[in-house]
Amino acid sequence: MDALLNILDSFQSGLKEKKPIQDFFAIAKEMIIPSYPFLESKIENHKAVFSKEWDQLISAFKEAHIFEQFIPREYGGQKTSELDIYCLMELLGYASPGIGIIFVSHSRAIDIVCRGNQSQKNEYLPRMAGGDLGAIAMTEEKAGSDASAIGLIASQADHQYLLNGQKIFISNSGLAKIYSVLVNTRGTKGPRSLSLFLVDDPSPGFSVEALPEKDGLKVLPTGRLIFKNTPVPLKNLVGEEGGGLFLTLGVIDQGRIHIAGICCGLAYRIFREIYQYALQRRQFDHPLTSSQDISFQIAEMYSKMNAARGLCLQALQHIGSPQYRLCSSQAKLFASQMVMEVAAQAQILMGGRGYLRNDLINQLAADARGMEYLEGTSNIQKMIITSELFKMYHKEKEEVP
Numbered sequence: 001m002d003a004l005l006n007i008l009d010s011f012q013s014g015l016k017e018k019k020p021i022q023d024f025f026a027i028a029k030e031m032i033i034p035s036y037p038f039l040e041s042k043i044e045n046h047k048a049v050f051s052k053e054w055d056q057l058i059s060a061f062k063e064a065h066i067f068e069q070f071i072p073r074e075y076g077g078q079k080t081s082e083l084d085i086y087c088l089m090e091l092l093g094y095a096s097p098g099i100g101i102i103f104v105s106h107s108r109a110i111d112i113v114c115r116g117n118q119s120q121k122n123e124y125l126p127r128m129a130g131g132d133l134g135a136i137a138m139t140e141e142k143a144g145s146d147a148s149a150i151g152l153i154a155s156q157a158d159h160q161y162l163l164n165g166q167k168i169f170i171s172n173s174g175l176a177k178i179y180s181v182l183v184n185t186r187g188t189k190g191p192r193s194l195s196l197f198l199v200d201d202p203s204p205g206f207s208v209e210a211l212p213e214k215d216g217l218k219v220l221p222t223g224r225l226i227f228k229n230t231p232v233p234l235k236n237l238v239g240e241e242g243g244g245l246f247l248t249l250g251v252i253d254q255g256r257i258h259i260a261g262i263c264c265g266l267a268y269r270i271f272r273e274i275y276q277y278a279l280q281r282r283q284f285d286h287p288l289t290s291s292q293d294i295s296f297q298i299a300e301m302y303s304k305m306n307a308a309r310g311l312c313l314q315a316l317q318h319i320g321s322p323q324y325r326l327c328s329s330q331a332k333l334f335a336s337q338m339v340m341e342v343a344a345q346a347q348i349l350m351g352g353r354g355y356l357r358n359d360l361i362n363q364l365a366a367d368a369r370g371m372e373y374l375e376g377t378s379n380i381q382k383m384i385i386t387s388e389l390f391k392m393y394h395k396e397k398e399e400v401p
């Protein structure tokens with residue numbers, strides 16, 4: 001069974017050579033998986049507060065040089081390959097999807113800083129390599145899927161901008177030290193009105209508040225950011241004024257593959273639990289797996305999981321190519337729907353136990369549902385896929401003599 005489901009299977013075997021990643025597997029196995037049901041966060045007095053296992057985890061991540069894996073060498077990191085990072089995400093999806101999202105948000109913030117100017121890289125990347133976490137703040141009450149409706153205003157005053165407004169649903173709220181915040185610098189609606197700023201925590205007039213409790217992903221602190229005349233120096237503008245949305249959307253393509261990887265890891269965990277259960281649970285004098293209907297469901301779950309992983313690997317191969325956005329959206333769409341289907345089927349196969357609030361399958365299923373919203377909902381992925389297909393079709397038509 002372990003050989004069949006081992007997350008370290010054939011395509012990841014090269015990673016066994018890499019010390020930090022090896023250590024990370026040990027941390028996941030010895031610390032994250034056993035503490036999964038107890039790891040929770042809440043936001044109190046501006047800060048994310050965790051159950052006690054968290055501090056030990058952060059120390060273990062630092063000791064294993066995990067934060068450095070995301071950062072280029074010249075800024076104090078040991079940047080590893082995109083495949084390695086993808087594998088970390090799958091493993092985190094298996095061990096604790098909420099911690100996976102903490103790392104996805106952190107790594108997107110790093111990607112933003114990497115697109116900044118030299119002094120921004122010099123200032124922020126070494127801090128991030130040392131464990132100062134980042135976050136990406138786009139969503140607002142009136143701007144969810146439609147980021148062009150962002151209303152958080154940044155007005156220029158002397159040698160700084162003053163930020164006023166709120167963001168909601170922000171992962172790593174109260175935990176991050178560096179927030180990449182998409183704001184409106186023109187006062188009018190539209191993609192060209194949006195600019196990107198790096199905001200340090202603490203900053204005057206900046207605070208974090210709790211949102212109502214989530215169903216799943218309990219370890220992930222997700223809160224409201226409040227800006228009241230928060231001064232941000234001109235030097236913290238990333239890229240050009242009015243170029244913030246395009247910059248952010250560029251890094252989200254990568255985030256989609258990582259979310260898809262978390263979905264695959266989570267699906268493997270759910271599958272493993274349900275397969276073991278179906279093998280040992282006997283009804284009508286037979287294990288559940290002896291029913292052809294149930295064995296067919298298991299075959300479908302397993303095939304869909306591997307199909308999702310195939311799309312993720314295809315997307316990784318397309319990094320930097322014109323098909324990258326199409327492939328990463330496709331992977332995210334398929335993987336997030338796959339994990340929700342696998343989770344729903346698993347809950348039914350568990351019978352009444354799958355309906356108990358604190359049952360592991362129920363908790364994992366709540367985590368699976370959360371995957372729908374991250375880095376764009378399924379409908380948004382479909383909009384991206386069709387728009388990319390449309391572009392490809394017209395380009396091909398133009399190229400035909």
Ligand SMILES: Cc1cc2nc3c(=O)[nH]c(=O)nc-3n(C[C@H](O)[C@H](O)[C@H](O)COP(=O)(O)OP(=O)(O)OC[C@H]3O[C@@H](n4cnc5c(N)ncnc54)[C@H](O)[C@@H]3O)c2cc1C
Nearest residue numbers: 136137138139144145146169170171370373376377379380
């Ligand atoms: C756990 C969690 C963590 C998050 N972390 C972050 C974060 O770190 N940073 C951040 O900025 N945001 C974050 N978000 C917010 C997330 O990005 C948004 O929830 C998501 O973009 C959807 O926006 P919305 O919730 O406002 O839904 P809406 O945009 O209001 O959409 C509601 C529904 O309508 C559909 N829909 C909307 N427009 C269309 C259309 N034109 N055609 C068809 N269907 C449409 C959507 O698919 C969805 O099903 C997080 C959310 C969650 C739940």
